[in-house]
Amino acid sequence: MLVRLLWKPLPESWPQVAPRRPAGLRGLVIRIRGKAAGMSRDDDVERRMRRGAMQAIVRESFQQTVAEQDGEHRGPAVFAEAWKARLSAVLAQESVEVTGWGEIVIAELDTDLGWSLYEAASRARAEAIARAVGTPGRRREADDGPTVSYEFSIAAGEEGSLGRVRYAICEPCGVGLLKKISFSPEWQCCGFGTLALRELETRHPGLTWYTTGQYAHAQGFYQRYRRRSTSPWTADQRACPHFDSLSATASAG
Ligand SMILES: [Zn+2]
Structure with a gap:
């Protein structure tokens, strides 16, 4: 619209x-x-x-x-x-x-x-x-090892997709890794980052969440969110051994 x-x-x-x-x-x-x-x-x-x-x-x-x-x-x-x-x-x-x-x-x-x-x-x-709500998650390409990669959109009816969330989880280790949240400029500062993080916690309850490639301006966001969330949302790149190759790729990009 x-x-x-x-x-x-x-x-x-x-x-x-x-x-x-x-x-x-x-x-x-x-x-x-x-x-x-x-x-x-x-x-x-x-x-x-x-x-x-x-x-x-x-x-x-x-x-x-x-x-x-x-x-x-x-x-x-x-x-x-x-x-x-x-x-x-x-x-x-x-x-x-x-x-x-x-x-x-x-x-x-x-x-x-x-x-x-x-x-x-x-x-x-x-x-x-x-x-705006999170669309159903789609599995991305097959991962090596026990990690599973997903992607979903934050979308609002007629406007379609407003942004995209990519992440992976490792069930055996009980960890999730947020790889990327991206919104087009006209949908910045609309609370969708918080919405995305809540979606992750709801879809995969009980995991400890990590982030990769945090931009300097997003640090404050994660710190604020961490206070309201049971998950630590740590920026530690070593979520679990299974994410090692993945983290390296995400940081390089
Ligand atoms: Zn693992």
């Missing part, structure tokens, strides 16, 4: 018709395609351009806010406010340079459309964050 609102061509009459209905947009597109009469082609093209330009502004303000996440680490609510402030600042200008569009004169645009778009996309993001 977030992607559809910010990246796909908007249906002509959006958002007048039932923007809250998840399946509403598709029917709308078909109806608009069928409705040819009533306006000249030039008006049609110009209006579409203006709507596209407004969408590009909302999208670019979103992307710029996402780009700040490395330094700002904003949680969902604070992110929404920062995005809103950025959009507000852009729309207060007389004109703005937008990637792929050149200079856009704000007065020629429908700013209400921009704010509707912001509200809907912001809501879609919040809903995806609230709804």
Whole structure:
């Protein structure tokens, strides 16, 4: 939904018709395609351009806010406010340079459309964050020895996969090894790291968990999580002898 609102061509009459209905947009597109009469082609093209330009502004303000996440680490609510402030600042200008569009004169645009778009996309993001769950685990390639490697996604309905978790367990030794958690930039700082770690503990209760290749910025995360978890979540690379070759590979990557 977030992607559809910010990246796909908007249906002509959006958002007048039932923007809250998840399946509403598709029917709308078909109806608009069928409705040819009533306006000249030039008006049609110009209006579409203006709507596209407004969408590009909302999208670019979103992307710029996402780009700040490395330094700002904003949680969902604070992110929404920062995005809103950025959009507000852009729309207060007389004109703005937008990637792929050149200079856009704000007065020629429908700013209400921009704010509707912001509200809907912001809501879609919040809903995806609230709804995100771990998908069923898939076994990865066969391991040597007793270790078993798995992968699952953190996904939210229509948004699809928001990130990926790779790990392995060694039942005989009672240990689990988190190999990688990766989320695309727009889904950073949404609590999915915590969600992923909880999933691991729920799926394989009673294991002691280790991590590999911890990035410097993730150290604090594991330390905070450790306080609420019964598993030590240690960064010790020697989870058990069976992971030796695996740990070396993960650290190198
Ligand atoms: Zn082992």
